[in-house]
Amino acid sequence: MGVVWRAHDEYLHRDVAIKELRLDESADPSESEPAVRRVLREARAAAQLRHPGIVTVHDVVTDDGLPWIVMELIEGRSLADILDHDGPLPVEEVAQVGLQVLRALDAAHQRGILHRDVKPGNIMLDGDRVVLTDFGIAVIDGASALTGTGQLPGSPEYIAPERIDGHEATTAADMWSVGVTLYGAAVGRSPFKRKDIQSTLAAAASRDPDPDQRIGRLWPVIQGLLRKQPAERMTAVAAIDRLSTIAATLTPQGGPPRTVALADGLTWIDNAGSPVTDVDPTAPNTRTAPPPLMPVHPPAMPGDVTLDVGPVRPPNRKHGVLLGLGAAFVVAVVVVVITLASQSPPQGQHQSPQSPADVSPVPELALQEEKLGFQIQVPKAWTRSESQPGVQSDVTWTGARTNPDSGALQVQVRRDDANVRTSLVDYLSTLDNSNDKSRDNLGYTRIALEDHGKTADLEYEYTAASGGTVVHALTRAFTNDSGRLYVLTLTLYSNSAEAAQDGWKAAKPVRDAILGSFRITV
Template sequence: MLGRRYRLLSQVGRGGMGRVWQAHDDLLHRDVAVKEVIFPPGLTDSDREVLYERTLREARSAARLSHPGIVTVHDVVEEDGRPWIVMEYVRARSLQEILDSDGRLPAARVADIGVQMLAALRVAHAAGVLHRDVKPANVLLDMRGREGGDARVVITDFGIARMDGDATLTQTGVVLGSPAFIAPERARGELASPASDLWALGATLYAACEGRSPHDRVEAMAALTAVLHEEPAPPRNAGPIASVLMGLLVKDPAQRMTADEANRDLARAARGELTETNGIAETWRDIPDTPRAAGPWTAEFGGRGPATDETVQELNGSVPGPDPAPARQDATTSRRPRVILLIVLVFLLVVAACAVVLLTRHSADGASGSTSPTPTPTTPLTPRSTPSARVPAGYQRSPGPGGASLLVPTGWTRQVRKNSVLWTQPSTGAQIQLDTTPWDYADPVAHWREFERQVRARNLPPGFREVRLSDRFTAPGGWPASDLAFTYLTKDHGIMTATDRGLTANGRQYAIFVAYPGGKNRYPPDLADRVIGSFQPPA
């Protein structure tokens, strides 16, 4: 008997810091849950005092919160020199128990769980309370339901929660929490924040969809290492909420999906408004070819339409010829492109030879004085200038739509589309695109704002998050321009980092897009600058 009123009936749970009992309150004649705190052996008196104070802090933290999704604290009793916390008894299994016995859950159900968890966490955060140990074992699903018939989701065990203003109570060198569900910034020893709980929420929902945590490892240190240095595998069973999971699992808390953003998409998925086809894409262009389903990447919104004409593998710095015109596929016409290509190559060789002769004579006559290497172009050239003959190692100048061109890495696949040309590196998912579909707005900033509005409305590309939208500026060459930097999600390559420049050159609107896998250091930091800066419109 605790406090001469609480009778312990049976043990219902056990964790690293103690046991949870079902008990009966003889005074109020109701069942309650009692958390028994068990001090580890070998603790010093000061360590025991820290754990004692931490337990009292759990009670104070939870007692400040009033929400259906948070377990209610009724009382604290001291017995045998240890605190016992008396709480609301929820007749429910934990999410971890459900996953262990029944396996992973459908995405729509996970979305509903996420909405309820977010509502509880937002109440806690508004009160200055951080949970710091969100994980499936601390999420209860009360199958008696709530209004509407769905299970009530309750977050429990604020045992390592922290209130603003409390001194930090921890043992030196110890990180509190479950390794696979600790946010990267906390694993680095940085202070926890609401974004840390959101990361753990993402890991919890990921586990509910996939049946395992995003950084599941046998050893605790291996899990912490994965949290710090490895990107999670894109979820395969999350359907329309995959982009939410990956957005919450972004390692940089400043770039992590916010509670408002996550709640919006989870609520839409729970209501069936988000489908699996627009929840995540295999790659940037894995979008149906129908105009409406293709979202903002079709001609109705600045291009990004499906490939229609050709695919050419660019190898060893070779440059493809002009975009071919459609031709009948018979025995005679199938040989015609080869003949034309040979004629073009012979013509280019003759022109190059003549240029060498003229330059040699010019230098011999002293007209040019001393010569020096032509600098590598790193900024947009003027509309009437010609590209430098000195192309950086590993790059080549490749033709885009309408006679424009860019420097692109050698060996990438080139695809000609209705209003654009797309270069890809299939092994990494990296992409470059030059698009000429007219915009609805003359101002590039207004164009990007409308772009973002439609992206968010359609969830295409999945997991879109703006990083920066520049003001209007004058790009080299005198062209009005604006840059949009953002991230998005792909199924095969995870989070992608993108830069898209919109500009008007010689009366024509262009979008220059560069994207590559984020956080993997596969590309030099100047890749986007070099590609975008090499843009050359037709003379």
Template sequence: MGTFAAPEGLIAGRYRLGPRIGRGGMGTVWRANDELLAREVAVKELHVDDELSAAEAQVHRDRTLREARTVAQIKHPNVIVLHDIVEQDGRPWIVMELVDGRALSDRLAAEGPVPAREAARIGVAMLGALRAAHARGVLHRDIKPANVLLEAGTGRVVLTDFGIAQVSGATTITETGAFVGSPEYTAPERMSGGRTGPESDLWSLGVLLCTALSGASPFHRDSLGGILHAVVYDEIRPPANAGPLLPVVRGLLERDPAHRMGADEAERLLRGYLDTGRLASSARYTPTQRSVPVPPPAPAPPAPPSPDATPHNTGTDPSPTCPPQNARRGRGRTVLMAAVALTALAGMGAGLAVVLVDRESEPVDPKPGRPSVPSGQASVAVPSLPSQPRVKAPAGYHVVRDPAGFALAVPDGYTRSLEPPRVFYYSPGKEFRIGILIQDARPDGPIGAMRDSAAQAPDRYPGYCDGRVEKTTHKGNPAASWEFTWNGFEEDPGPRHTYDLGWDEGGKMYDVWVSGPAVKSVEGRRHFDTALDTFVRTRPVSSP
């Protein structure tokens, strides 16, 4: 690609260029004067690769014209206005309204995070802009603070830079099959080559709100590979500043686009917050595909007293104490994430491919070729760190060595489900669920993680009550427990009881929890204690 400098004279005999406003990967923007209408405008010079053949350059120009015409039809006060598109020196130039002000990215760099009310105002404006674009079949695909303008004086919020937008039914400006955009703000389904729709722009808006509230993207990492892993796999941790907007942020940052919060619901909640200073009391968004309690954005969910502590139950099932919920009895199919391949990223240096693999968990066996014993007092060796501890499975259980880097005993008949970043073992019909989460240890330790989770529980678990967080130990390691009752999500039949324990070991925080019907809490406690008693670290399996 060649070097672009401010051309002298007029563009298309009409637009006289002034100082450069900014430059990105797709083009350079200049302040200019429209000498025909005597008004200031912004002119964007689109970059064209000098190595393209004449035919390829013509295809690029045709695509630019086609998409510019479509974008020009979007009429909304929060969308940049396109005035004209012309050709000069063999490359296209787009003429837009000049918004006097600064980008949200500049505002954040100069003054830091914005208050929740300002973030809500920006969110409402962006939702209106996206709704107008999506109605025209246009996906923006590059929602980020640098592309959100804040007009001085009026406070108007303007979505700009449709340079990599995708128009329904048309080939995009960028080359087919290439990835363009800002990885920290890109939806996981785009990263994995899945179907892209309006939901992908909504994910990006969720990331933008996090950035506006905290000053940094929750997916910022030191390397491109780290960013991709964070977007697709890591625990999502919205900023503490999200406060009253947390249900909206978490709803937009739902990895499964089928369960992501829609534009109408997000706008309703944000407008309600702007009107009243709080979200509607019914705003307790819980992703429907997650049928087990999952910890909030903090490190892992929390847990009950460790097996080293005295069990809370005495052998009788307590009566449910939470209000009953009229839940529909629907069984969502377990989602097994088999292989998510992140293809090479164009325009970002060397290609990168990341494959996240889910393999069937396999029974641990001390020697290859020897069948494992599914139940009884089986004793098997587990490749672990740093020695070879032996795991014993009591009657009715069998030991599994999980590819994620651990082994434990689970009840016979349970099936594994990888739901990144967590691993679940489900009983038939999902009546009982064993969850495991491994992540980096936190400075405030397991007790900090558990307290954070418990503080957000009312917004995560319908009918949450009887929550109890305690500091404890697990096999000599710092630990914390969390125990509570809740009503379950829509597919759950009634009140449920959860036992959860998190502990630090080897620089990681391990979190194990069991959720089951409240009327069968003794059985749930037995599964929980067995999982903790038999849990050992192993070497993760990185490939099939």
């Protein structure tokens, strides 16, 4: 789909990576539109995600109607390059790669984004950091597929059996791709790759991976990820729990730069530290292409409130008497309102601290009894997902979006068996410190950190470095007499700080209802 260039941002004085869309010069101009849309899909999918294991998208610019994605520059090498030139990795390092990839994928799945092309070529290793790249064929919740009729997106040897049979991709399909990747990283070859595409797809659909002594302790995880039936396949956090006991620190995969000649005569320097590849200026693009990206916000229409300064008209003198009477009337009303407000309400009545217009009514709640050992009441219309079943698991409920400037309110409950009998304040202080130090959280602000004995609260807000989304969240930690630790997080995503504050305030009744209903049942 494209070529990734090393570039320098002259305005911000930083090196970046820029992905250029490359179209076949002989292609019909009308064929450029689907390709452009796929590139924009990639940028928008990655920009929605805030995770150290996912490449950060800084911007999208257009030139002659064709988009260029501006991304963070990863100095390391792809896993595919390491396997091709250096051979398989030790089991412990394979586990570390899998651990970080799964965490990144789980973050994407939580936001309703499937990658659909997880493979060594789309995994970058930069020191001890593992980064998932290339969301070019990702699927975003609610968006239509962009592949042509009869096309099967992805690399054949990493495609899950259910997708080969024509079924829609799910989170389980990404888990299958991770399983194939882990096998290849440990053994040096894919378990299903054959001499042609048809044989490869047939092997993935009907053959089990061959055991290999180099897989060692990874075998139960790989077997779990490569179950033919999606419902039987190991989930992200179940695999994360297993890999956590195996993973070791990655050995930097460095070495001198290698120059690779490409088919079109360009030169690509892999793992370049300071060298730069100079090429001749590109010829003007003469292809017909779609127009540049439309602005995110539509232009103002007549009657819209804007920040433009309007002309100031001099007052009309013939209305002076009316204006004076109106001002006197307003003063009288204000005096009456202040007098009434200063009086105490009748006995048995209480004034609401907020106007009814400031808050939203609490919808009908439904009691949820969960196998993880808790119960909670959430609005009946909210959707439930159990993305991480296992020893350390969570359940998430998501409401409907009611404001164009804010996302839906979300509540997630997680049981953390790794921190039994941990001080709740210390637990949340660690979370607060981690949030504050994350380079993905711009302007991180701790609003409150409070200890209530068997509960503790951490409320915070930050702006995502990727995409500029404002995140407002409240995390409450619970414990019982046996020391079990549960973590409930309410999250609201918004387009601005003002929208976040307004949305958070409006959601107070339902937030209070949810928090007040939580009970540990084990």
